[in-house]
Amino acid sequence: MNLVENLEYNTERPHLIIPEYGRHFQKMVDHAVSIEDPEERNKIAKSIIAVMGNLQPHLRDVPDFQHKLWDQLFIMADFKLDVESPFPITSKEVLRKRPEALEYPQNFPKYRFYGNNIKRMVDVAIEWEKGDKRDGLEYAIANHMKKCYLNWNKDTVDDKAIFKHLFELSDGKIDLNEENTTLTDSGQFLKNRVAKTPKLAHTGKKYQKSNNNNRGKKRY
Numbered sequence: 376m377n378l379v380e381n382l383e384y385n386t387e388r389p390h391l392i393i394p395e396y397g398r399h400f401q402k403m404v405d406h407a408v409s410i411e412d413p414e415e416r417n418k419i420a421k422s423i424i425a426v427m428g429n430l431q432p433h434l435r436d437v438p439d440f441q442h443k444l445w446d447q448l449f450i451m452a453d454f455k456l457d458v459e460s461p462f463p464i465t466s467k468e469v470l471r472k473r474p475e476a477l478e479y480p481q482n483f484p485k486y487r488f489y490g491n492n493i494k495r496m497v498d499v500a501i502e503w504e505k506g507d508k509r510d511g512l513e514y515a516i517a518n519h520m521k522k523c524y525l526n527w528n529k530d531t532v533d534d535k536a537i538f539k540h541l542f543e544l545s546d547g548k549i550d551l552n553e554e555n556t557t558l559t560d561s562g563q564f565l566k567n568r569v570a571k572t573p574k575l576a577h578t579g580k581k582y583q584k585s586n587n588n589n590r591g592k593k594r595y
Contacts (some may be wrong), residue, residue, distance in 0.1 A: 488527035
């Protein structure tokens with residue numbers, strides 16, 4: 376009866392700051408905080424760091440990882456552990472500070488199926504001098520746009536629609552309509568996509584048939 380009364384339930388225990396290390400590890404950290412002798416406290420803290428490193432031996436000797444271990448030790452001690460750390464001690468305020476929100480890129484959301492790399496390629500093409508090299512890049516960009524469009528639409532597309540989109544993305548600086556350019560046929564892109572689709576090596580019937588052929592054979 377006394378054993379049942381002395382049982383500890385997780386709901387009654389203190390909250391674990393870093394659950395990955397377990398409750399016994401947290402008790403070791405709490406014990407280190409309660410030690411009054413500074414020399415003994417530093418000794419225990421280094422022993423705890425050594426045990427933490429043993430849990431991940433492949434990263435134990437990495438300098439940055441050692442810094443991480445000391446930060447985790449102070450976090451588990453709620454920054455109440457007064458020991459000599461070989462690394463700068465990160466304050467509680469810095470850890471609890473919320474990072475600044477990242478701005479989500481909204482580059483030409485009208486044509487998202489092309490991706491942002493197409494716009495970067497267009498910007499590079501605009502900076503080049505007019506000539507065969509720039510004409511080749513513009514043609515490659517238009518062809519890639521057509522391929523991306525077919526991946527999104529999964530149908531055919533008129534070259535004039537691609538030229539119109541390229542004209543808008545380049546702010547009117549690339550106009551392939553005037554040059555009577557003809558892009559790769561849509562069927563070729565669709566054919567290449569089907570050819571790259573992996574096929575099953577065996578169908579269900581063939582697999583079943585092969586199993587039937589093995590019946591009655593001796594196995595050694």
